[in-house]
Amino acid sequence: MRGEQIEERSLTYAQALNEALREEMQRDARVILLGEDIGVWGGGGVFGVTKGLLEEFGAERVRDTPISEAGFTGAGLGAALAGLRPVVEFMYVDFSMLAMDQICNQAAKIRWMLGGDVSVPLVIRAQQGAGRGNGPQHSQSLEAWYAHTPGLKVVMPSTPYDAKGLLKTAIRDDNPVVFLEHKLLYGTRGPVPKEDYTIPFGQAAIVRQGRHVTCVALSYQVHKALEAADVLAEEGIELEIIDPRTLVPYDRETVARSIMKTGRLLVTHQAPERAGFAAEVVMCALEDAFDYFDAPPLRVCGKNVPIPYSLTLEAAAIPQTEDLVRAAKRLVEGVPLGGRRS
Amino acid sequence: MTRVVRQPPAQPLARTRARLEGTTLVELTGLSRDRLLGMYQRMALIRQFEEQAAALYRAGRIRGVTHTYQGQEAVAVGATWCLTEEDYITSTHRGHAHVLAKGADEKRCMAELMGRATGYCRGRGGSMHIADLSRGILGANGIVGGGMGIAVGSALASDLLKNGRVTVCFFGDGALNQGILHEVSNLAAIWRLPCVFLCENNFYGMSGPVDNMLALGPDGFKGRAQAFGLPAVECDGMDVIDVFLGVREGVERARAGEGPTYVFTHTYRFLGHHVGDPLTYRDKEEPELWRRLDPIPNFGRLLVEQGLASTQDLADWDQEASVRIAEAVRYAESSPEPSRDTLLEGLFG
Numbered sequence: 001m002r003g004e005q006i007e008e009r010s011l012t013y014a015q016a017l018n019e020a021l022r023e024e025m026q027r028d029a030r031v032i033l034l035g036e037d038i039g040v041w042g043g044g045g046v047f048g049v050t051k052g053l054l055e056e057f058g059a060e061r062v063r064d065t066p067i068s069e070a071g072f073t074g075a076g077l078g079a080a081l082a083g084l085r086p087v088v089e090f091m092y093v094d095f096s097m098l099a100m101d102q103i104c105n106q107a108a109k110i111r112w113m114l115g116g117d118v119s120v121p122l123v124i125r126a127q128q129g130a131g132r133g134n135g136p137q138h139s140q141s142l143e144a145w146y147a148h149t150p151g152l153k154v155v156m157p158s159t160p161y162d163a164k165g166l167l168k169t170a171i172r173d174d175n176p177v178v179f180l181e182h183k184l185l186y187g188t189r190g191p192v193p194k195e196d197y198t199i200p201f202g203q204a205a206i207v208r209q210g211r212h213v214t215c216v217a218l219s220y221q222v223h224k225a226l227e228a229a230d231v232l233a234e235e236g237i238e239l240e241i242i243d244p245r246t247l248v249p250y251d252r253e254t255v256a257r258s259i260m261k262t263g264r265l266l267v268t269h270q271a272p273e274r275a276g277f278a279a280e281v282v283m284c285a286l287e288d289a290f291d292y293f294d295a296p297p298l299r300v301c302g303k304n305v306p307i308p309y310s311l312t313l314e315a316a317a318i319p320q321t322e323d324l325v326r327a328a329k330r331l332v333e334g335v336p337l338g339g340r341r342s
Numbered sequence: 343m344t345r346v347v348r349q350p351p352a353q354p355l356a357r358t359r360a361r362l363e364g365t366t367l368v369e370l371t372g373l374s375r376d377r378l379l380g381m382y383q384r385m386a387l388i389r390q391f392e393e394q395a396a397a398l399y400r401a402g403r404i405r406g407v408t409h410t411y412q413g414q415e416a417v418a419v420g421a422t423w424c425l426t427e428e429d430y431i432t433s434t435h436r437g438h439a440h441v442l443a444k445g446a447d448e449k450r451c452m453a454e455l456m457g458r459a460t461g462y463c464r465g466r467g468g469s470m471h472i473a474d475l476s477r478g479i480l481g482a483n484g485i486v487g488g489g490m491g492i493a494v495g496s497a498l499a500s501d502l503l504k505n506g507r508v509t510v511c512f513f514g515d516g517a518l519n520q521g522i523l524h525e526v527s528n529l530a531a532i533w534r535l536p537c538v539f540l541c542e543n544n545f546y547g548m549s550g551p552v553d554n555m556l557a558l559g560p561d562g563f564k565g566r567a568q569a570f571g572l573p574a575v576e577c578d579g580m581d582v583i584d585v586f587l588g589v590r591e592g593v594e595r596a597r598a599g600e601g602p603t604y605v606f607t608h609t610y611r612f613l614g615h616h617v618g619d620p621l622t623y624r625d626k627e628e629p630e631l632w633r634r635l636d637p638i639p640n641f642g643r644l645l646v647e648q649g650l651a652s653t654q655d656l657a658d659w660d661q662e663a664s665v666r667i668a669e670a671v672r673y674a675e676s677s678p679e680p681s682r683d684t685l686l687e688g689l690f691g
Contacts, residue, residue, distance in 0.1 A: 032502065060502060066532070071525025074491010075498050081480055082430065082499035082507075101522075102491050105484075114473045114481065115464040116688015151689055175690045 009194060014186040016160035017049045017125075020167035021087065023196060025057050028085060031171060032061045034072045035089030035125075039064040046091055047127060047186045073099035073124065077107045077176075080122040085171060092138045093128035093180060107176040108151035119174040123167075129182040129220055130270055130307040130318045139307035139314075141271035143218065146178040147247045147280070153177045153201060154247040158222040160190040162245055165199030172198065182220040202249035206258070210238030213328045214258040216281050217241055218269040221319065225268060228324035237332050239266075247277055255281065256288035263294035264331040270318050273301035295334060298327045346553055347625045348545050350610065350632045351578055354640035358583040367648045371583060373423070375650050381423060381582050382645060382656070385415040385638045386663040388439045391448055394667050395438065395455055395469075399617040403675075404455050408469050411439040413580075413612035413629075416637035417542050418443040420577075420585025421510055421605075424593045430478040430496045430509040432489030435470045436611075437482030440512050445477045452670040458677035465680040478507070486547070487513060487520030490539075494526040497535035497602075508596040509537040510589065516547025518556060518566060527602070531570045534601035538592035539567075541604065542579060544611045549623040567604035579609025580635040610635070 011019065025031045033053065037045060039062050044051025054062040065072040069090065076088035090096045096103065103124060111118045130139040147154045153175055157163040163181070170177040207222055208229055217225040222243045229239040240258050244250055259265055265285050267278035278299040285297065300319045308314050353359070361370055367378055392410040399408045411418070418439035422431065425444070433440035438455075442448060446462065454461030455469050462472045473481035480496055483489040493511030500507040517523060518541060530537055543563065545552050559565040567574035573595070577588035585607055592603030610632040614621045645651040 063533075066525075066528055068525035068529060070522045071491060071494065071529050074522065074526065075495040075529060078432075078480065078492035078495020078497070078509075079499040079502075080495070081475065081492060082496035083503055084499045086495075101485055101488065106488060106492065110481065111691060112689045113463060113467045113471050114475075115462065115466060116691065118473075118475060119691065153690070 008191060010189045011160050011192040012186065013160045013163050013181070013188050013190075014048045016164040016192045017167055017181065018044070018051055018053070019192070020164045020171070021050065021053060022056065024168055024171045025053065025061065030083065030085045031087065032063065032079070032084055033087050033089065034063045034065055034076050036065055036067055036091050038062060038089055045089070047183070049186070050089070069095050069098035070102050073102040074106065076122050076124070077102060077110070077120070080120050081110070081118065085121040087123040087125060087171060090124070090126035092134075093126035093142050094137050094140050096124070096126055096142065103146070103152070103176075103178070104149045108149045111175065112151055120176050121174050122176045123170045123179055124176065125179045125181065127181050127183050129184060130302070130314060131184045131220070133309055133311065133314060134183070135309040136306035141219075141269065141302070143180055143247055143269070144271055144275060144277045147277055151176065152248060155179045155201065155245070156219040156247065157181065157245060158185065158219050158243050160188065160192045162199060162205070164192050165197050166201075166245065168196070169198040169201060173201070180219065184220050188223075199245070201246040202251050203245065204251035204254040205243045205245055206254065207241040207243050208239060210240035210262070212238045212262055213240065213264040213266055213331050214255065214262045215239045215241045215266045215268065215324070215328070216255055217243060218277065220270060221268040224319065224321050225324055227321040228328065231321070231325050232328050237328055239328060250280070250284070252284040252288055255285055259285055259289040260292045263292055265293070265297040266300060266324065266327050266331060267297065268300040268319050268324060270302050272304045273299050274304045276301050295331045298331060300324050300327045345623070345625045346551065347628050347631070350580070350635045354635045355581045355583070355644055357578050358581050358644070367583070367644070367650065371586060377423065378645065378650060381419050382638070382641055382651070383659050383663070384419050384443055385582065385641070386660050387448065387666060388415050388418065388442050389638055390663040390667040391438060391442060391451070391670070394452075394671055396613065396617045398456070398671070404469070405457060406468055407616045408455065409436040409616045410613050411436055411611070413632065413636070414542060414544060414609045415439060416582035416641070417540070417579045417585050417607045417609050420582040421512070421540055421589040423586050424590045425478075425508065425510060427477055428505070429507050430480055430493070430500075432480045432493040432496070432509065432511050433482040434489065434512055434514060434517070435482065435484055435486065436514065437470065437472060437512070441472045441474065441479050441482065444479050446472060446474050446479060448666060448670040449673040452667070453674040453677050456674040457679065458674055459680040460673070460677040464684070487517040487522050489513070490517070490522050490526045493537055494530050494535060497530065497537035498533065500536055501533070506597060507536070508593050510540050510593070511537055512540050512542065514547065515541065515543040515545065515552050515556065516550070527570045527572065530602040531572055534599065536596035536599070537602045538589060538596060539602060539604045540589060541606045543606060543608050546611070546615065546624065548615045551623070563606040564604070572602055572604055574604040574606060577605060577607045579607030580632075580637045580640075582637055582641050
């Protein structure tokens with residue numbers, strides 16, 4: 001994973017999230033955690049993100065909830081309105097659909113709907129994504145749903161460094177933040193400073209510089225893009241990889257500036273291609289840098305099907321490194337107008 | 343279609359009158375004369391507000407839909423009279439009365455109904471979204487059952503912050519069939535949160551009558567609470583004192599750290615689901631039967647009998663209420679529409 005060679009201290013993505021939670025809970029007694037199996041299970045949740053927090057902060061602030069997604073999300077919202085700063089966890093983002101009214105009708109709207117002066121310091125953490133054989137109801141990527149709902153900020157960290165800094169920013173934010181972690185990233189390692197730091201929302205990271213193709217990659221796909229970039233480099237094609245890190249707010253300027261240099265755009269995420277966030281990335285780029293495009297933009301995204309269980313089928317449903325390599329080559333070698341059909 | 347005519351209790355304020363044998367209203371309730379008179383005055387204000395809201399809606403001066411509360415005033419006032427300004431309520435799509443009873447300013451409420459910049463939500467929410475966090479009003483809600491999660495959350499915050507505040511969660515009979523009520527009842531029960539689940543059974547969820555829509559066991563409404571091991575009180579929702587005493591039990595239990603209580607009130611909406619409801623689903627005779635139980639004049643008579651007010655006082659307070667609401671309408675109508683430039687303001691802060 002990126003950055004390993006310069007490590008001063010290396011943590012996993014799960015440890016980085018854990019550290020952010022711990023430090024913010026130490027810093028502010030109003031921060032509480034609500035979620036299923038975040039306390040006693042395995043010493044800190046299915047992925048260990050809340051490890052040790054129950055012991056350190058007690059069962060009042062680290063609340064194992066019943067399996068009641070709508071109920072505990074609503075409780076998080078009400079507690080946020082009444083003076084706490086709750087962090088609500090969905091074990092799988094798929095379960096957040098049970099709380100859709102609470103997230104989209106209630107939490108997202110309440111500040112604006114009540115005139116704009118109400119603080120809603122609520123973080124909704126969820127684990128999402130495919131690649132682990134969890135099947136159709138435990139593998140989705142729902143960032144586009146939340147990005148489509150006015151009033152929610154949407155965050156998708158791809159590295160341990162970003163995970164810690166962005167989660168701290170989310171907890172200190174006075175708005176509802178949907179914080180989407182990828183299940184395949186929890187065990188990945190990278191440098192994470194010991195000191196307190198935050199990462200502002202709305203600032204993309206240029207993960208790798210290159211001259212030929214701009215590749216906007218979300219979450220786990222950043223790592224696929226890095227793999228593709230290595231392969232392409234051997235053929236003299238340079239990918240410039242941009243990780244938006246937050247979808248709302250979205251840093252369209254960094255992407256536009258990159259296209260002004262490369263003239264080509266490739267967007268990749270695991271979520272299904274149709275009406276996915278890639279469409280938003282492409283449209284923003286066309287609005288901002290149309291004259292600089294040398295080829296029609298391409299998406300390399302999930303197929304428009306549920307995520308299958310079988311290893312073979314799952315791999316076919318989500319974008320792979322080879323797909324990115326192939327797409328980048330097409331962009332460089334020229335894509336006929338009309339492009340591909342899917 | 344068969345329509346059941348729901349018979350109201352035989353006598354207005356029957357339960358309160360039974361309790362009053364050998365005592366006075368002041369002694370029975372522990373409320374001062376002013377607080378008791380305030381119940382009448384606030385119910386009268388709410389009635390006037392709703393009558394005016396309905397008239398303005400019919401005149402095309404209020405947009406969307408308006409759900410009014412005429413007939414149910416005893417519930418909003420009886421319940422909020424148990425609360426301090428710091429206590430919380432969550433409300434419903436039929437919420438004007440709840441927020442007015444909790445102390446919201448009628449001018450800003452009316453301005454909100456008329457979509458004006460001076461309204462509680464700057465004209466963004468309308469009838470179904472009035473809130474005033476400075477008075478513990480966490481908002482009416484456009485979704486049936488939508489405020490229940492918030493209610494349990496504010497109760498959780500009060501519990502952790504140890505600020506002694508209680509949350510009253512208003513909801514209707516229709517919301518008894520929403521899944522989230524099951525979830526939050528369980529949460530509130532296992533965590534012993536300081537909240538009161540206050541059901542206003544007005545017998546119809548839009549057109550759906552409770553007889554056809556609500557499965558109940560041998561213990562009736564209370565059985566829903568018993569399923570969670572929670573105490574339940576049943577009240578005459580046309581009787582402000584009965585509601586007050588019932589909700590107070592729950593509030594006292596919450597303040598003592600003994601967890602949530604369910605209060606079921608049986609009441610009646612004199613008008614339909616909203617202004618302009620075709621009322622094809624209920625018998626014309628039914629509202630007339632219930633109007634005999636009208637919580638306002640019946641309570642007024644009781645105050646007179648108790649020597650707490652004169653009939654002239656009642657007439658004066660009715661007049662005062664209509665003057666205040668007329669003033670609220672003038673305030674709303676003379677307030678500006680929100681400027682187009684403000685549309686995107688405050689989405690995030």
